[in-house]
Amino acid sequence: MIAALIIVFREVIEAGLIVGIVLAATAGVPTRSRYVVMGVAAGVLGACLVATFAGELGSLFQGSGQEFFNATILLLAVLMLTWHNVWMASHGREMARELKSAGHKVKTGERTLAALSVVVGVAVLREGSEVVLFLYGIAAQGGTSATAMVVGGALGLVAGAGVSALMYFGLLTIPPGKLFQVTSGLITLLAAGMAAQAVIFLQNGGLLEYFTGTVWDTSWLIKEDSITGRLLHTLVGYSEAPNGAQLIAYAATILMIVVLMRMVNQKQQTAQIRHAA
Amino acid sequence: MKSFVKIPALALLILAAPAFADAFLLVAPALADAPISVTLKNHKFSPSVIKVKANQPSMIILSNDDDTADEFDSSSLKVEKVVPGHAKGNVRIRALAPGKYPFMGEYHAATAQGMVVAE
Numbered sequence: 602m603i604a605a606l607i608i609v610f611r612e613v614i615e616a617g618l619i620v621g622i623v624l625a626a627t628a629g630v631p632t633r634s635r636y637v638v639m640g641v642a643a644g645v646l647g648a649c650l651v652a653t654f655a656g657e658l659g660s661l662f663q664g665s666g667q668e669f670f671n672a673t674i675l676l677l678a679v680l681m682l683t684w685h686n687v688w689m690a691s692h693g694r695e696m697a698r699e700l701k702s703a704g705h706k707v708k709t710g711e712r713t714l715a716a717l718s719v720v721v722g723v724a725v726l727r728e729g730s731e732v733v734l735f736l737y738g739i740a741a742q743g744g745t746s747a748t749a750m751v752v753g754g755a756l757g758l759v760a761g762a763g764v765s766a767l768m769y770f771g772l773l774t775i776p777p778g779k780l781f782q783v784t785s786g787l788i789t790l791l792a793a794g795m796a797a798q799a800v801i802f803l804q805n806g807g808l809l810e811y812f813t814g815t816v817w818d819t820s821w822l823i824k825e826d827s828i829t830g831r832l833l834h835t836l837v838g839y840s841e842a843p844n845g846a847q848l849i850a851y852a853a854t855i856l857m858i859v860v861l862m863r864m865v866n867q868k869q870q871t872a873q874i875r876h877a878a
Numbered sequence: 879m880k881s882f883v884k885i886p887a888l889a890l891l892i893l894a895a896p897a898f899a900d901a902f903l904l905v906a907p908a909l910a911d912a913p914i915s916v917t918l919k920n921h922k923f924s925p926s927v928i929k930v931k932a933n934q935p936s937m938i939i940l941s942n943d944d945d946t947a948d949e950f951d952s953s954s955l956k957v958e959k960v961v962p963g964h965a966k967g968n969v970r971i972r973a974l975a976p977g978k979y980p981f982m983g984e985y986h987a988a989t990a991q992g993m994v995v996a997e
Contacts, residue, residue, distance in 0.1 A: 656962040663980035664968040738946030
């Protein structure tokens with residue numbers, strides 16, 4: 602039972618933290634729950650499909666189908682997170698104004714919500730497919746231990762959701778003016794970590810086999826397998842022994858997002874000054 | 879509301895992208911030695927200690943002889959690979975510095991434990 606609890610808790614928390622950040626990033630946008638629910642539902646459906654067709658998926662591309670699938674959906678999430686941050690940099694103030702003036706007329710936020718909905722879907726799909734495969738394995742074995750395992754799994758789900766909720770409400774205690782800054786920072790690191798992870802999947806699939814040497818090793822400090830290590834891995838892409846390609850992808854993603862945000866922000870300021878004059 | 883349509887379309891387009899990846903795979907990277915066969919049965923790896931040459935990439939072909947899936951998982955090897963029941967999966971091992979690299983079958987971690995030894 603404990604084994605089931607731990608494994609489900611771990612996967613739920615990994616997806617839940619991402620959902621928590623997305624919810625905090627869209628605090629105040631009235632239609633957001635619909636998009637988040639859609640993302641979660643699509644993710645659960647996708648997880649069941651991926652788990653069912655794991656064999657077929659894996660045998661694609663000379664046995665590297667699973668790796669390329671994971672890399673692709675991670676890169677899709679990176680793209681969506683980037684778009685969200687850049688979009689917020691150019692429309693954030695406009696949105697804040699709308700939120701203050703007429704609550705029901707917030708149309709501005711809907712586009713970026715759709716992007717974040719995809720991110721939620723990807724997170725739930727990745728972690729969910731593991732939970733489905735794991736629980737299916739237990740159910741297939743049957744017997745009395747199966748019941749205990751399912752109870753463990755359910756407890757793990759509740760505990761994981763609880764920790765994710767704590768993180769969400771924690772973020773909400775940040776004053777609204779600062780919240781956007783904090784969430785866009787978190788989203789940038791989230792995207793960078795996902796890009797680095799995508800590179801690993803590509804390398805495991807036999808692509809991009811460059812700079813594979815370990816650059817540093819901090820496994821003596823924080824093991825990636827530990828709970829702290831896993832949380833940091835999910836949130837900021839912590840890797841106990843990153844290789845060169847991972848670090849390049851990580852840094853390049855942060856650089857790309859920051860530069861794009863600066864660019865649209867300046868453009869908007871210039872436009873506002875011109876408008877005022 | 880248009881974004882409801884646009885986003886799934888974009889998602890589909892990107893999900894189809896791996897099809898192009900195949901083009902780059904025409905020449906598989908040369909491996910130092912023949913792939914190493916490992917079997918998972920009754921949620922145990924055999925052999926559970928796998929020796930590879932240090933500083934050379936290698937490949938493990940994992941045959942899962944159990945009825946249910948398991949995930950070959952190792953943070954030190956940077957591998958997460960699901961292998962369904964009664965199926966095989968290739969696990970690429972990058973060039974490793976000499977040392978010990980533990981791995982496990984994540985869904986049955988109590989028994990499914992093993993180690994790659996690079997020397």
